[in-house]
Amino acid sequence: MTHDMSSRSRGSVSIEAIVLIPLFLGTVLLIVHTSLWVYAQGVAHAACLDAARSATAWAEVDQEPQHIARSILHQREVGDDWQVTVSLNEETVSVTITGIATSAIPGCHWRVESHVTLPREIAPS
Numbered sequence: 001m002t003h004d005m006s007s008r009s010r011g012s013v014s015i016e017a018i019v020l021i022p023l024f025l026g027t028v029l030l031i032v033h034t035s036l037w038v039y040a041q042g043v044a045h046a047a048c049l050d051a052a053r054s055a056t057a058w059a060e061v062d063q064e065p066q067h068i069a070r071s072i073l074h075q076r077e078v079g080d081d082w083q084v085t086v087s088l089n090e091e092t093v094s095v096t097i098t099g100i101a102t103s104a105i106p107g108c109h110w111r112v113e114s115h116v117t118l119p120r121e122i123a124p125s
Contacts, residue, residue: 033110041101058088
């Protein structure tokens, strides 16, 4: 049994595959990369919140809230170059975390930032 294929349609599936497969893989990588960034945002916010809760009971800035945040970020392995800043005033505690999320696409690094402000539980001494 022979197939009568015109010379125009011969090889068209290969050309379609050459175009569609990289597009499909790129889309999958972008979805994975975005998912990693969203997860890193959530973990950074949770670390920020835990550090702020810890700092509300301190009379002055201590290393413990920063240690708590860094420990959470390190355990989850969601990125690099994390900076944790804790600041206290008479009424509130503010914690800011910034860093770079883990990347699924080489050379594409998305910044993660989270900020939490909570009221203080004790009066400053």
